[in-house]
Amino acid sequence: MSNEGVIYRISGPVVTATGMNAAMYDVVRVGHEGLMGEVIELHGEKAVIQVYEDTSGIRPGEPVLNTEETLSVSLGPGLLTQIYDGIQRPLATLEEVMGVFITRGVDADAFDLEKKWTFEAVVGKGDELASGQVIGHVQETETIVHKIMVPPGKSGKVKSIKSGDFNVTQTVCTLDDGTELQMMQKWPVRSPRPYRQKYAPDTPLVTGMRILDFLFPLAKGGAAGIPGPFGSGKTVTQQSLAKYSDAQLVVYIGCGERGNEMTEVLDEFPHLIDPNTGKPLMNRTVMIANTSNMPVAAREASVYTGITIAEYFRDMGYDVALMADSTSRWAEAMREISSRLEEMPGEEGYPAYLSSRIAEFYERAGRVETLNGDDGSVTVIGAVSPPGGDISEPVSQGTLRIVKVFWGLDAGLARQRHFPAINWLNSYSLYPQSLDQWFRDNIAQDFPEIRTQVSGLLQIESELQEIVQLVGSDALPVDQQLTLEVARMIREFFLQQNGFHEVDAYCDINLQYKMAKAILSFQESAKSAMASGAQLNDVVNVQSRTDLMRGRFEKGYVDDIDDMVKKMTAEIAGTVEGN
Amino acid sequence: MSGKEYRTITDVKGPLVFLNKTEPVAFGEIVTIRLSDGSIKNGQVLDTSDDLVIVQVFEGTAKINRESGVTFMGDVFKLPVSTELVGRILDGAGRPRDGGPAIVAEENADIIGAAINPYSRQSPHDFIQTGISAIDCCTTLVRGQKLPIFSASGLPHNDIALQIARQAKLKGSDEEFIVVFCAMGITAEEYNFFRSDLERTGALENAVLFVNLADDPAVERIITPRLALTAAEYLAFEKDYHVLVIYTDMTNYCDALRQIGAAREEVPGRRGYPGYMYTDLAMLYERAGIVKGKKGSITQFPILTMPGDDITHPIPDLSGYITEGQIVISRELHQQGIYPPINVLPSLSRLMGSCIGEKTTREDHKSVSDQMYAAYAQGRELRGLVAIVGEDALNERDKQLLDFSGIFEDKFLRQTRDEDRSIDETLDLCWNLMSSIDTKYLVRLDQKWIEKYHPDNKE
Numbered sequence A: 001m002s003n004e005g006v007i008y009r010i011s012g013p014v015v016t017a018t019g020m021n022a023a024m025y026d027v028v029r030v031g032h033e034g035l036m037g038e039v040i041e042l043h044g045e046k047a048v049i050q051v052y053e054d055t056s057g058i059r060p061g062e063p064v065l066n067t068e069e070t071l072s073v074s075l076g077p078g079l080l081t082q083i084y085d086g087i088q089r090p091l092a093t094l095e096e097v098m099g100v101f102i103t104r105g106v107d108a109d110a111f112d113l114e115k116k117w118t119f120e121a122v123v124g125k126g127d128e129l130a131s132g133q134v135i136g137h138v139q140e141t142e143t144i145v146h147k148i149m150v151p152p153g154k155s156g157k158v159k160s161i162k163s164g165d166f167n168v169t170q171t172v173c174t175l176d177d178g179t180e181l182q183m184m185q186k187w188p189v190r191s192p193r194p195y196r197q198k199y200a201p202d203t204p205l206v207t208g209m210r211i212l213d214f215l216f217p218l219a220k221g222g223a224a225g226i227p228g229p230f231g232s233g234k235t236v237t238q239q240s241l242a243k244y245s246d247a248q249l250v251v252y253i254g255c256g257e258r259g260n261e262m263t264e265v266l267d268e269f270p271h272l273i274d275p276n277t278g279k280p281l282m283n284r285t286v287m288i289a290n291t292s293n294m295p296v297a298a299r300e301a302s303v304y305t306g307i308t309i310a311e312y313f314r315d316m317g318y319d320v321a322l323m324a325d326s327t328s329r330w331a332e333a334m335r336e337i338s339s340r341l342e343e344m345p346g347e348e349g350y351p352a353y354l355s356s357r358i359a360e361f362y363e364r365a366g367r368v369e370t371l372n373g374d375d376g377s378v379t380v381i382g383a384v385s386p387p388g389g390d391i392s393e394p395v396s397q398g399t400l401r402i403v404k405v406f407w408g409l410d411a412g413l414a415r416q417r418h419f420p421a422i423n424w425l426n427s428y429s430l431y432p433q434s435l436d437q438w439f440r441d442n443i444a445q446d447f448p449e450i451r452t453q454v455s456g457l458l459q460i461e462s463e464l465q466e467i468v469q470l471v472g473s474d475a476l477p478v479d480q481q482l483t484l485e486v487a488r489m490i491r492e493f494f495l496q497q498n499g500f501h502e503v504d505a506y507c508d509i510n511l512q513y514k515m516a517k518a519i520l521s522f523q524e525s526a527k528s529a530m531a532s533g534a535q536l537n538d539v540v541n542v543q544s545r546t547d548l549m550r551g552r553f554e555k556g557y558v559d560d561i562d563d564m565v566k567k568m569t570a571e572i573a574g575t576v577e578g579n
Numbered sequence B: 001m002s003g004k005e006y007r008t009i010t011d012v013k014g015p016l017v018f019l020n021k022t023e024p025v026a027f028g029e030i031v032t033i034r035l036s037d038g039s040i041k042n043g044q045v046l047d048t049s050d051d052l053v054i055v056q057v058f059e060g061t062a063k064i065n066r067e068s069g070v071t072f073m074g075d076v077f078k079l080p081v082s083t084e085l086v087g088r089i090l091d092g093a094g095r096p097r098d099g100g101p102a103i104v105a106e107e108n109a110d111i112i113g114a115a116i117n118p119y120s121r122q123s124p125h126d127f128i129q130t131g132i133s134a135i136d137c138c139t140t141l142v143r144g145q146k147l148p149i150f151s152a153s154g155l156p157h158n159d160i161a162l163q164i165a166r167q168a169k170l171k172g173s174d175e176e177f178i179v180v181f182c183a184m185g186i187t188a189e190e191y192n193f194f195r196s197d198l199e200r201t202g203a204l205e206n207a208v209l210f211v212n213l214a215d216d217p218a219v220e221r222i223i224t225p226r227l228a229l230t231a232a233e234y235l236a237f238e239k240d241y242h243v244l245v246i247y248t249d250m251t252n253y254c255d256a257l258r259q260i261g262a263a264r265e266e267v268p269g270r271r272g273y274p275g276y277m278y279t280d281l282a283m284l285y286e287r288a289g290i291v292k293g294k295k296g297s298i299t300q301f302p303i304l305t306m307p308g309d310d311i312t313h314p315i316p317d318l319s320g321y322i323t324e325g326q327i328v329i330s331r332e333l334h335q336q337g338i339y340p341p342i343n344v345l346p347s348l349s350r351l352m353g354s355c356i357g358e359k360t361t362r363e364d365h366k367s368v369s370d371q372m373y374a375a376y377a378q379g380r381e382l383r384g385l386v387a388i389v390g391e392d393a394l395n396e397r398d399k400q401l402l403d404f405s406g407i408f409e410d411k412f413l414r415q416t417r418d419e420d421r422s423i424d425e426t427l428d429l430c431w432n433l434m435s436s437i438d439t440k441y442l443v444r445l446d447q448k449w450i451e452k453y454h455p456d457n458k459e
């Protein structure tokens, strides 16, 4: 057999070829137009191929050519600020070649192969190089130094290396055994990139969203799932994380979702400033957009393309955050392909291997010691779109079994326009233990205790609410009425955060702590005023408390909040005399 | 290049025909099937191999037998498009239904449609005034948006869709929309209602109708919306028109999809609908928008009826996951005699933020909309509480909010079928109605707007 075969059958995105020498995951070219595909099953003579482009009009008998490469991404300077489809074709290039509609049969390099980058060698002649070792630097964007590494699997003694201006395919370093190294390397997307060892995470990914950082923190190198029905805020949350989280690099995968949402990101990010570096956000971002109407096989591949790029930057010692919106669409792509293969289905028609694929994907998150000996991490945040919002379905369940953070979005809260609509009663994070030391050392000694108090109040509120439903709040004793007021303050002042407000959308973690403390001081002073005879109504309605709460929409709040709390305390104390 | 006729049908099942030993047939190729009485049916290739070809027949497989002749037409389904489409009525497969001549094609467009490159899209931001207060104030429509109506049987979704089609305009412009109307399995009565309304208002001259009625072939419904969208894309992106696509009823479309899935013995997803229904619907809904370098736009108004009034049913559920919001019609409001019975609480326009404000609608729009929504939501909630504890248990604020919820429905929601309120009228109305609540309880209104717009502060 040769590397050329013919099409035997076409059924949607799945094509069967005969007469071709093929191995699993080989990339093939299908039909006269050379559509890109990947071998996903072998049956004797026949190779089953998933095709990354539309197959209408293709006929049995057309040729299939095996490239004998596995599906890989190109890695090197030029990745940042790009927007790719699921198989790493830059959408800007596709537009140049095909116009505004994506037609088929077009190849595109992942980035400019001709562009010259200034390579600065950091090793010298005679140095012994190991796999993954950094050999030089390229200042790729204003904020990111792209570290050029020996590809995994290669090593040896440097025969020659030169600094200077090169494009990504020119040799910058030669080893004694004749191996030539370029700035670009390739990596098969379905294999995790190697590292020395995984560490337990101990640093939070600070997101600037109060409910996340304060109540349900995610660790750098951790994994989180955000399930929620349509319109509950998955995309807004993911986009906020892409904008404000303190990762050094962000890979954003729009997997089977709306075209306009990607456009929004493209319009917005170049004008947004990263609060952590003060530089445009686009500089640290790679985007993958395989929208719902683009081919499903490429959607299936998109999450692998994304996570491989994330791992590559991790290997340079960076903290990378990856958002996948939505992993349910990825799972559905698997289901669709699997049903075309006439595989025996598992639950709800999903393939039996669904949960292991989900687990393997999230396992590629982690904080690691890189081959170069640095500390790097990939944090994964996956949106889940359960049918009807019911998370008893296989994708949600497969995700919850593996992630340690669950941010559960709630249709009821979204309907009340309580945003972010994350349900504080059923969401959880299993990281606090490992992160508490960081919070104590970096924010405040009593940070974990304050968190416990705040979440305790929310718990009590939910119990009291049940009584209120039956008898109305006036029937409760005043101390419990106060508790309800405090809890309301937590919800409206602290948990609610407008993702579109220019000031409120991002809240510094130190400010978060101060705001939480402010609520507790309100509770304290209200209690003691009421013990001396003040009326609940007067205490609650002091103007300085309203000012304190409104203040969060103003710039410079972090400097003013202490004074505002002092004023509030004084004014509340004053309500005693008024009695 | 229509070729040889084959008489190699082996099996017929539901809407599918299976045949073997053919020349290589293309995936998606168009097929005609000639019956013994000489009549012709049309179909499309769903699966093709050296040994077996599966054809989906649009008109149903009645009367097809092993003697029927199958011809492969050499090409995938294409719609002849030209500006002559405007003013025409076509059937669900794109043939004239109005007795007029065949469309002379300027080009033949593949009806599957290619995906718009997300990089080539432009964010929609032009406010469309529908003249319906509930929509303009609370779930504002944007040109290039896909905003479905989630309704249920027996509710006046058609009236609302027509009212929108009649009244929709850009603020301060009389640029007209071309309406592309696509009927899928609706009754002749509903269709006549649409047609006569479009005729009466003269809109028919600026419309293209694709019509598949309840007694037309069910499987044909799979292609009807694709024809409509192909026409829409041609008019919008080749001919610079702003196109409003109304299609009804998506529920019938999804049921046709389910029928084919079942005949292919596919493993079904939820409630028997195919596992790929999300992708399939996305291939329709995503054909809305605005693209770089083109003057026209496509705005979509799909109408669907929720089986059992259940918003978690796969049809509304999967739609809601793709569209940019939804307008939910409420049976309860309808029964109270309110038109349009739009429940603003579960309704949402996700693109609203990009099209309201000083430069487009009015500076106070966001503030007013938030406050109207919040006050109504609280009022509605109090109705539940009052049912248990009685109205006397309410404090002054709650009493006002409770009353407001009634005023909201009676004065704000309610309008006549030809009442076309400008956005200024709508917002002024909001201020008037909100003045029944003490300003101290209107916490979502900015002080500066209260000073400028509140009736107490005007003259």
Ligand SMILES: Nc1ncnc2c1ncn2[C@@H]1O[C@H](COP(=O)(O)OP(=O)(O)OP(=O)(O)O)[C@@H](O)[C@H]1O
Binding pocket: A228, A229, A230, A231, A232, A233, A234, A235, A236, A237, A257, A385, A414, A419, A420, A421, A497, A498, A499, A500, B320, B321, B322, B349, B350, B351
């Ligand atoms: N943090 C927030 N602040 C303000 N508004 C929000 C926030 N989160 C969500 N919203 C509102 O909710 C709407 C829907 O949010 P979003 O698009 O993120 O939902 P989703 O869960 O991604 O839905 P789908 O599954 O359909 O994609 C937004 O358009 C916005 O109006």
Ligand SMILES: [Mg+2]
Binding pocket: A234, A235, A236, A257, A325
């Ligand atoms: Mg979303």
